[in-house]
Amino acid sequence: MPLKIAVIIPCYNEEVAIAQTVNEFSAALPDAKIYVYDNNSKDRTIDVARAAGAIVRSERQQGKGNVIRRMLADVDADVYVLTDGDATYDAGAARTMIDMLVNEGLDMVVGSRKHTSELAYRSGHQFGNKMLTTLLARLFGNSFKDILSGYRIFSRRFAKSFPALTTGFEIETEMSVHSLELKMPVSEHETLYRERPDGSVSKLSTYRDGWRILRTMITLYRIERPMLFFGILAGLLMLLSIVLALPLAVTYFETGLVPRLPTAVLVTGLTILSGLCMFSGLILDTVVHGRREVRRLAYLSYRSAHQE
Known part of the structure; x- marks a missing residue:
């Protein structure tokens, strides 16, 4: 035909x-x-x-x-x-x-x-x-x-x-x-x-x-790549929190004090955000994998021109 x-x-x-x-x-x-x-x-x-x-x-x-x-x-x-x-x-x-x-x-x-x-x-x-x-x-x-x-x-x-x-x-x-x-x-x-x-x-x-x-x-x-996208974002947030936390850690070990409390709060917040990004990536990656399977099955439900 x-x-x-x-x-x-x-x-x-x-x-x-x-x-x-x-x-x-x-x-x-x-x-x-x-x-x-x-x-x-x-x-x-x-x-x-x-x-x-x-x-x-x-x-x-x-x-x-x-x-x-x-x-x-x-x-x-x-x-x-x-x-x-x-x-x-x-x-x-x-x-x-x-x-x-x-x-x-x-x-x-x-x-x-x-x-x-x-x-x-x-x-x-x-x-x-x-x-x-x-x-x-x-x-x-x-x-x-x-x-x-x-x-x-x-x-x-x-x-x-x-x-x-x-x-x-x-x-x-x-x-x-x-x-x-x-x-x-x-x-x-x-x-x-x-x-x-x-x-x-x-x-x-x-x-x-x-x-x-x-x-x-x-x-x-x-x-399409949530694990990589949110993983990169999580890594950047964690890196920023480490950079900000290092001076605090040095001061704490030298004096036993944490004089810059707002910075400590910021570091804590960045660390939490980093963890949330990582878990978001893991959850969305599972969702995307299932959605891609459905899309692939929908695609395979049609015959190609080669098969006509």
Whole structure:
């Protein structure tokens, strides 16, 4: 039985580029359904996308994460092709990436970007991507070369088991962590990344969205690795309490007195907080382990494209 392929395109104010995006993916994947989810565009994005032959739907909650959550919930397919509506990604690579997904039994293939000009992928964005990708690898182990790529191929079991809790551009980071934590088979494929068509404007704010992505990584680390997160916090609190307690101990052994009572109270409080952090980490680690088992079972309840 042939695979059901869905191209899902979140977009906001992409009147200039959406027709080109839809046409290119329709030509590259003639057997696929093209879905465009509009996110409160104030231009003619909806009309242009519909005229190009796409199935157009809307999501009123603003933010890329909100749109992707709605897409993955609504659209039923065996293979999902996620791309942006700005005509920057190479539609010709989609078939190769789908073949990788199916033939190698993968759950996600990320299109790592190879830019064709400096205007296509600004140096500031490249630096931020490398920094965040390196940090993700440090926090969660082996990672990808391009965690912020918006060009991805999913299996059904990835799409239907992915909670999509974030609301904005940090959604790609959540996808990467989700696959790493459940130890899914994933891969990357280098794809060309082009300059936007004239008149199309990037919605990504380098500093604001970069901070949101960094904050999401730290939050996911706290949620997914509570023993390490709270263990580090407990160690820092204990180290601080020891540093403050040493002069008190020296004075006590020399004079038998504790003249700096507030410092002694602070040391006691820091020691108690350190212990509470350690026990919190232990308890939450048990909770996370059980939750990860449930997520893994939910993920395995769907067949992969390789098994169709």
